[in-house]
Amino acid sequence: MKIAALVGSNRKDSYNKKLVEYMKEKYAGKLDIDILPIDELPFYNQDKEMDPPAIVEDLRRRIKSSDGILFATPEYNASISGMLKNAIDWFSRVDLVMVNKPAMIVGASMGAMGTVKAQMQLRQILNAPGVGTLTLPGNEVFVGSVQNKMDEQGNLTDEQTVQFIDNVVDNYVQWINRVEA
Secondary structure (H helix, E strand, O other), X not given: OEEEEEEOOOOOOOHHHHHHHHXXXXXXXXXXXEEOOHHHOOOOOHHHOOOOOHHHHHHHHHHHOOOXXXXXXXXXXXXXXXXXXXXXXXXXXXXXXXXXXXXXXXXXXXXXXXXXXXXXXXXXXHOOOOOOOEEOOOOOEEEOOHHHOEOOOOOEOOHHHHHHHHHHHHHHHHHHHHHHO
């Protein structure tokens, strides 16, 4: 299954980017994860949406051809990052490439609660007209205190977290199959 991944952090040592890279490697037999370079997108501008930059067109094509979308969100001031919101804005206008795409949300942070507030807000945004993704219900992945659960190479080392994500990925694959049926 081809999955377009949107990582809402451009920090060099982003835990969310490491989490998606870990998932890309670990679940390679189930998911073909394409990490989109949303940090290269210009700020959304409605004046340019009918003639968007090439990067917007390229990423739209990659989302459109995917079987689903993986969102990895950090939590900035109890919200999603501006970079992730900007990407969603580009992809929810003109060519509505996210509508009816099965989506999975993950998030990692150094705080105990993970990215609970950001994910709640992201789910609201993904339900908006023009966005309309089909978010995987009941399978929230909040990796709190991630600095204690991931090694320097970006591998999850906390067995309970690994088993939980294994289960959620299996549920996501089943979700995609049901949506596509």
